[in-house]
Amino acid sequence: MTDFGGMAAQIDRHRAEMGQDRHGEVVQLLPTLFVWRDPATIPPRPWLYGHHLLRRQMSVTVAPGGVGKSSLTIVEGLAMASGRPLLGDRPTDCLRVWLFNLEDPRDELERRVIAAMLHHRIAPEEVEGRLFLDTGREQPLCTAVQGRNGVQILQPVLGRLEAQLRTRQIDVFVVDPFISSHSVPENDNGAIDRVAKEWAALAERCNCAIELVHHTRKLNGEDGTSESARGAVALLAAARSGRVLNRMSETDRDKAGVKDDPATYFSVTRDKANLAPTSQRAWRRMASVQLPNGDSVGVVEAWEWPNAFDGLTVANLLAVQRAIDGKHPRKDPQSQGWAGYIVASVLGLNAEMDKARIKQLLTGWIKSGALREALIPDEKSRPRPCLEVGEWASV
Known part of the structure; x- marks a missing residue:
């Protein structure tokens, strides 16, 4: 059985080596002078x-x-x-x-x-x-x-x-x-x-x-x-x-x-x-x-990646600030006194299942100045990063 596909491929390679196109015409390799054109016309x-x-x-x-x-x-x-x-x-x-x-x-x-x-x-x-x-x-x-x-x-x-x-x-x-x-x-x-x-x-x-x-x-x-x-x-x-x-x-x-x-x-x-x-x-x-x-x-x-703040209002932030005020909860999410537990309680979230979202909320509120970090001594007088109210939200 004649391998026409293989023959065609060999012919194409041979023509390329000879500088010819698929029709056997010699391809002229000539330099083309660049001429400026209005970019709006491209x-x-x-x-x-x-x-x-x-x-x-x-x-x-x-x-x-x-x-x-x-x-x-x-x-x-x-x-x-x-x-x-x-x-x-x-x-x-x-x-x-x-x-x-x-x-x-x-x-x-x-x-x-x-x-x-x-x-x-x-x-x-x-x-x-x-x-x-x-x-x-x-x-x-x-x-x-x-x-x-x-x-x-x-x-x-x-x-x-x-x-x-x-x-x-x-x-x-x-x-x-x-x-x-x-x-x-x-x-x-x-x-x-x-x-x-x-x-x-x-x-x-x-x-x-x-x-x-x-x-x-x-x-x-x-x-x-x-x-x-x-x-x-x-x-x-x-x-x-x-x-x-x-x-x-x-x-x-x-x-x-x-x-x-x-x-x-x-x-x-x-x-x-x-x-x-x-x-x-x-x-x-x-x-x-x-x-x-x-x-x-x-x-x-x-599907859009959810925004941690979707569905929350200024009133929600104010409620969180009031719950945190004076308590100095810990910033570290590994701590038993983590501020996230207060956030979860106020907003009706699950502190474990919604942990990633709560961490994003706290980070966002710290960046906005609604919460701020403070070094507060623990029971052994060691300073620990805690959170306190920064600029109060106004409803």
Whole structure:
């Protein structure tokens, strides 16, 4: 059987060595003189969704298994197709989005999409004609294989994919997961570099953004970065934007006062950004949606880190000050006389379960001057950091 893909790859390499393009034309390498132009006339970068997806560029999302990366891309796809800021980021327009999941069957993908539409109250007509959904179970997608002579880019596959991206005028193409879209050694930097650059070149030719979803290596309980991606680092190097998903840690759960399962919460951090500043963590939560058929489906929704002072008033602060006045409770949360116990009693909080929030409240009140630190002798005449009323609150 003739290996046409391997032959095409060898021809491309030979032409590159000879300084020719794919049509056999000699590429002239001539210096171009820089000419100043009014910066106002330079087109702004064509961001499509937040500062992660950019037209004519390839981006990467990295996450451990089971965090919710596929569910996240589905909700983001619905946000872009409907033009609605479902997770906070507003798409530039109603975009044409193609989600290509290479692992799950169609009925599972439809469950997730429909559950997300119900949860976020998206009517079918809001995405009609702009959302495309496919599975590798029905249409395998492999862009490169490892042959006898090295990596073989399957140009016929890329050609058919390019034709569809152009014909359907796709703005955003999501491949999930990346590892299922090729058959080359994932730890081979040279091989992954060729595969990744083919995706970047396809985004350029088709004037679209391409998102590759990838797994992290084993993290042993530690938070990952986009550099924690499995296999060769060449994939991230070829991307213009990289972001990582991390489950909420027990420490963050305590700080945020989360009472339910922290495994349903995860953060999104864009930590590799060549064309925009990197971002702080954005938080997401997996909500459980019941379908009429009885299935329970996880759907991603935005979640804001709670502000310790939410729901509190000046009257609450005044009540705390009155309870603390003259008692000089200890500043140290490990002390039996900690001021936090007074705060908990006044505000109806649990001193242990709400400890992180109470510590934030005390820190905030000290910074504002409502409370202040004072060194007060203990029963052994040793000075201890205690708290007393600073500037009284006025209702």
